[in-house]
Amino acid sequence: MLTAADTAIHVDAVSKRYTLGALRHGDCGRLSEVMARAPRRLWHNAKQFFRPNSQRDVDSDGRVFWALRDVSFEVRQGEVCGVVGRNGAGKSTLLKILSRITEPTSGRFGLGGRVASLLEVGTGFHQELTGRENILLSGITLGMTRAEVQRRFDEIVDFAGIDRFLDTPVKHYSSGMQVRLGFSVAAHLESEILIIDEVLAVGDVSFQKKCLGKLSDVANSGRTALFVSHNMVAVKSLCQSAILLEDGRLTMKGTPDQVIAAHLASFALPTVSSSARIVNSGGIKQITTCHATDIAGEVQAKFSIDEPMEIRLELDLQPDAEEVSFKVVMHFYFDDGTLAFATASQELSLSAVEIAQHPRCRWTCRIPSKSLNEGQYMIEMLVLSAELQIFGRYPELLRFETHDVKSRQGWYGKWAGVMRPDCRWSVDC
Numbered sequence: 001m002l003t004a005a006d007t008a009i010h011v012d013a014v015s016k017r018y019t020l021g022a023l024r025h026g027d028c029g030r031l032s033e034v035m036a037r038a039p040r041r042l043w044h045n046a047k048q049f050f051r052p053n054s055q056r057d058v059d060s061d062g063r064v065f066w067a068l069r070d071v072s073f074e075v076r077q078g079e080v081c082g083v084v085g086r087n088g089a090g091k092s093t094l095l096k097i098l099s100r101i102t103e104p105t106s107g108r109f110g111l112g113g114r115v116a117s118l119l120e121v122g123t124g125f126h127q128e129l130t131g132r133e134n135i136l137l138s139g140i141t142l143g144m145t146r147a148e149v150q151r152r153f154d155e156i157v158d159f160a161g162i163d164r165f166l167d168t169p170v171k172h173y174s175s176g177m178q179v180r181l182g183f184s185v186a187a188h189l190e191s192e193i194l195i196i197d198e199v200l201a202v203g204d205v206s207f208q209k210k211c212l213g214k215l216s217d218v219a220n221s222g223r224t225a226l227f228v229s230h231n232m233v234a235v236k237s238l239c240q241s242a243i244l245l246e247d248g249r250l251t252m253k254g255t256p257d258q259v260i261a262a263h264l265a266s267f268a269l270p271t272v273s274s275s276a277r278i279v280n281s282g283g284i285k286q287i288t289t290c291h292a293t294d295i296a297g298e299v300q301a302k303f304s305i306d307e308p309m310e311i312r313l314e315l316d317l318q319p320d321a322e323e324v325s326f327k328v329v330m331h332f333y334f335d336d337g338t339l340a341f342a343t344a345s346q347e348l349s350l351s352a353v354e355i356a357q358h359p360r361c362r363w364t365c366r367i368p369s370k371s372l373n374e375g376q377y378m379i380e381m382l383v384l385s386a387e388l389q390i391f392g393r394y395p396e397l398l399r400f401e402t403h404d405v406k407s408r409q410g411w412y413g414k415w416a417g418v419m420r421p422d423c424r425w426s427v428d429c
Helices: 032-050 091-098 131-141 146-160 175-188 206-218 232-238 256-265 354-359
Strands: 009-018 065-076 082-083 106-111 113-119 195-196 224-228 241-246 249-254 277-283 282-292 302-304 309-317 323-334 339-344 348-351 360-367 375-386 392-405
Touching: 009 091, 009 113, 009 224, 065 091, 065 106, 065 224, 065 241, 065 375, 082 091, 082 232, 082 256, 091 106, 091 113, 091 195, 091 224, 113 175, 131 175, 146 175, 146 232, 175 195, 175 206, 195 206, 206 224, 224 232, 232 256, 232 375, 241 256, 256 277, 277 392, 282 375, 309 323, 323 354, 348 354
Parallel strands: 065 249, 082 224, 082 241, 113 195, 195 224, 302 392
Antiparallel strands: 009 065, 009 106, 241 249, 277 282, 282 309, 309 360, 323 339, 323 348, 323 375, 375 392
């Protein structure tokens, strides 16, 4: 049981509700319209208050959206806690509430100290002020004196690497420069709690290394950090604990390894309807199954790039076919629609006797480890005759994801390209 002295962040049943389409064109700035809508809004709020809890999730026209529902957790002093979840799970909403940018609809939270946050590029900066002025403004906002800010000023500028542009308005900074300055300000000013949302999504290798080192320093100095990232390697490396958000609800809290495993296992396996797998051509009846599996044969939706994977395919043949001769071609598309690579099976020829004995063909295509990049892939399959006539084309037969599990020479981000082969290098000088 954590005591108040041990707890840096306490979140108790926090929920956040939005009303979709609440603002319409022309709604702002007209007092007459606001006054006209006031009785209707008052009546709606009264109905919501007296409804049973189970009926408050959706209003009469379905415009209510719950970004967070009854989220509760605690973070210890000096702990770096990772926040994991898919897009739209409520991660950024949670951080905005804890940063006091927005108020929760219900529930409460407590923070054991001053909070510095970096939620997105340019957050907290006045675009018309210079980098120097924004550093001072950020420190004063945190409750620091001008002397306290000046004491850390040189460290902030040196870490951000913006000394040449210190007296340039922030609106002229690139996104990378704004992120570097924002992280440097948040990490160096004397706040007890640091809240960071996807800081590693922008920046080069050297900046990532500096950020990771600084976050380690933050934890070792007894400060607390809440770190949102889609990069499982960074979460695993930096955090002592983690929470998993799914559809606005907290579904798990535990070690980073436990939470990451649950998150990866939550990806739904793709399915293809039986009607979309019918071939009925060239002696082939239908595609019975198509799965992505690990080498042990376990069906998965997400794979480590360091392990080989297999695409396992079963085709049913027409029992009355005299003979069959065909091959299978698979096109692997990356998440942006780029064709990553294609592969084809050897040609299979069977007689009527062999078809009767083996009415189902099983194909296995093994993809070597360290060949795919991190991301989402989609498989399109073609069934071709020996003369390359197309018996069937199936554009979205299977989807799967690949992820990295460790840093590569200090790089925690996604590499460029659709493939990532482990090439052997040598040098002679």
